[in-house]
Amino acid sequence: MDTKPPQLLNLPGGEIELRDARTGRTNAVTLMAFQIGRTAVTWAEFAAFKRGSDRGRPPHAPAHGLTWFEAIEWCNAASEAEGLAPAYARSGRKVEWDVAADGYRLPTEAEWEYACRAGSSGPHHGPLEEVAWTAKDGLAAPTDVAQKAPNDFGAYDMLGTVWEWCWDYADPARYADYRSFRGGGWADEAWNVRASVRRGSAPDAVLEDIGFRVARGACGPRTAKAAQGWSDEADRDRAKVRGPIPFGWTPLRFD
Secondary structure (H helix, E strand, O other): OOOOOOOEEEEOOEEEEEEOOOOOOEEEEEEOOEEEEOOOOEHHHHHHOOOOOOOOOOOOOEOOOOOHHHHHHHHHHHHHHOOOOOOEEEEOOEEEEOOOOOOOEOOOHHHHHHHHHOOOOOOOOOOHHHHOOOHHHOOOOOOOOOOOOOOOOOOOOOOOOOEEEEEEEOOOOOEOOOEEEEOOOOOOOHHHOOOOOEEEEOOOOOOOOEEEOOEEOOOOOOOOOEEOOEEHHHHHHHHOOOOOOOOOOEOOOOO
């Protein structure tokens, strides 16, 4: 079995504009250079740091049906095994990111979309049928990674195949500690498989079509609470609801 760590691509720094569909706000983000996985983490790679999890699994298919918590725990385990500083400290449902750590981590949404677009500006970084596995392909499960064309950064399957967990909260005013995921899955229709589409779910939710792709790269001093388009201060501000709380909303309480 292949137990090598994920292959990483070196991405240059650059800019990306993100849009929040609910609020209509846009946010221009300047990114430092960072690394990101050439593919999503496969079952073979996942099993290298979580023994037994590959039983009956195709080794080169993306690991999926994983919670956000499982993804960050894998990142820490892989970092420790390679002598890198773990990125995360977890206490119950609370997770803190040490932005100075050089270990594996989940990409921020800004990093993910920047890596996905690879300089393109449309909904896809190439003809969808050439770069993504979607409902049109009629798959019953995700196939091996890197079977369709990569984007201009050399990243495979950033659209289709499996959704990929990111670091950021999805919408802390409405969905408490839900985390975001990006990219679309093998059973999604084309309209749902676009570079800008974002979804979210609870960090302990098991959803069959979600996996993850790792990033690496220290991006600030250890005490920093902001990096690569993410900001703790912005999260707290987004969690505030001015006026009565709409029915069904669950604002995240940080303290």
